[in-house]
Amino acid sequence: MPLPFLTADRAFGTSDDDVALPFDDHDRWRRPYRPGPWRVGAAALLLLLASFVLIAAMIIAFAGELPGAGVCLGLGLALIFASLRLLRMGVWVSRHGVRRVAFFSTATVPWNRVSAVRTVQQPVRWLGLPRTVQGQALVAVAQHGEALPLLTDHNADFLSRVEAFDRAADSVEAWGAEYRGA
Secondary structure, eight states: OOOOOTOOSTTSSSSSSOSSOOSTTTSSOOSSSSSHHHHHHHHHHHHHHHHHHHHHHHHHHTTTTHHHHHHHHHHHHHHHHHHHHHHHHHHEEETTTTEEEEESSSSEEEGGGEEEEEEEEEEESTTTTSOEEEEEEEEEEETTTTTEEEEETTTTTTTTTTHHHHHHHHHHHHHHHHHSSO
16 A cells, blocks of 8 residues: 655666656645654654554453443544554655644645745754754755754764764755745
């Protein structure tokens, strides 16, 4: 079963004729990079926990305690939803703009409101936790001067994967360069 939110449509750097925007349909929202091992591992652990909770719900239901089974079923479904949302997090691009999907929120900025997309050195959060370390961040600078952080080299997608961060930042910058003026 293909999961389009889990992988990029094409692996970057696999051939000599790679182009910056290797997609046919630029109107569709796409993540221009693959999710990192930390994000996929956390989602897999949540799904594993959800399977145990759903089995417990089934056992409780067979024992005749339907309210308890309902609570376990709700908790299992919440864990599945959380793991899918965790996999969906990241930066998505299309002809219409750039979208940063967080766990509880989504921010979309049209390309015509973005004055620049660039990589900057700054303190970044390590795996989304409050602890900050010095690192790189890809930011979209809006025309009124506000900077929207898109990616960091210490988030769950790029921790210890410097080359993947560079490819993803270059790809998002290429999308911005292509559609900012359009």
